[in-house]
Amino acid sequence: MNNRDDDIIVLKDLSKIYGNGVEVRALDGVSVRIKAGEFVAIVGPSGSGKSTLLNMIGLLDTPSSGHIFLKGIDVSRASPDERARLRNQELGFVFQYHHLIPEFTAVENVMMPMLIANKSKTEAHKRGEELLRAVGLGDRLHSRPNQLSGGQNQRVAVARALANNPSIVIGDELTGNLDTKSSELIYNLLRELNQKINQTFILVTHDMTLAEKTDRILRIVDGKIVCEMRRKDDGFVASDLCEMGEDDGNVNQISREN
Numbered sequence: 001m002n003n004r005d006d007d008i009i010v011l012k013d014l015s016k017i018y019g020n021g022v023e024v025r026a027l028d029g030v031s032v033r034i035k036a037g038e039f040v041a042i043v044g045p046s047g048s049g050k051s052t053l054l055n056m057i058g059l060l061d062t063p064s065s066g067h068i069f070l071k072g073i074d075v076s077r078a079s080p081d082e083r084a085r086l087r088n089q090e091l092g093f094v095f096q097y098h099h100l101i102p103e104f105t106a107v108e109n110v111m112m113p114m115l116i117a118n119k120s121k122t123e124a125h126k127r128g129e130e131l132l133r134a135v136g137l138g139d140r141l142h143s144r145p146n147q148l149s150g151g152q153n154q155r156v157a158v159a160r161a162l163a164n165n166p167s168i169v170i171g172d173e174l175t176g177n178l179d180t181k182s183s184e185l186i187y188n189l190l191r192e193l194n195q196k197i198n199q200t201f202i203l204v205t206h207d208m209t210l211a212e213k214t215d216r217i218l219r220i221v222d223g224k225i226v227c228e229m230r231r232k233d234d235g236f237v238a239s240d241l242c243e244m245g246e247d248d249g250n251v252n253q254i255s256r257e258n
């Protein structure tokens with residue numbers, strides 16, 4: 001598998017084994033290429049390795065074997081400093097549990113990655129305000145996480161992930177706590193950025209309504225990608241390796257590639 005110019009992320013035979021004694025093979029030989037500007041959903045049962053996979057792509061954890069290429073560069077074993085720099089400048093991460101700083105207000109939380117990237121306080125504040133307005137929290141700039149609901153904090157986390165205009169945004173159940181209306185607002189915002197500035201989105205989700213709005217669905221079971229579906233016209237086309245299960249979502253929209 002060779003790298004191609006428009007691949008932004010390439011995973012080659014990536015495995016992650018946890019534990020000493022009892023081994024857990026959280027990822028088992030995952031190979032996938034993601035192009036710049038793709039909008040990808042990752043689905044699969046609980047414990048199948050979705051978060052582990054995102055943590056690898058987000059450079060938060062290192063693989064046991066295999067390689068991760070980011071813009072053609074092998075970052076699997078980059079130094080901690082280089083990984084931190086790439087996380088700050090190339091990647092935006094929305095965690096399952098927001099990880100907002102409790103002492104900071106919403107706007108201060110969103111400003112953080114920009115201040116780390118040496119933007120001025122004025123500039124960071126201005127963009128922080130804009131982003132919070134875009135996620136529907138223009139009136140909660142100065143609220144702290146404990147003064148906001150789970151869904152509101154999740155939206156602050158989305159704004160923070162977008163702060164430095166990262167080329168790749170990774171989300172772990174990013175709409176998990178959101179009501180339908182907020183979920184649509186966030187999806188529309190991400191899709192707009194995706195189309196306007198070609199940002200790449202990789203979202204783990206349980207929400208098949210969201211997954212079916214993306215362009216490509218990867219299904220992971222027991223640490224392996226067992227199915228891949230691509231948008232074609234109004235539905236999805238499943239690749240040959242897919243075994244149709246009951247929980248594959250809206251099977252009516254999915255046809256097989258021949």
Ligand code: ADP
Nearest residue numbers: 018019024026045046047048049050051052053
């Ligand atoms: P998912 O996000 O799909 O629910 P995870 O990636 O969190 O799945 O976990 C995949 C497997 O790896 C599970 O069996 C889980 O228990 C195990 N696992 C995840 N993180 C750790 C860890 N830090 N130490 C040991 N096992 C882990």
Ligand code: MG
Nearest residue numbers: 050051052172
């Ligand atoms: Mg998870």
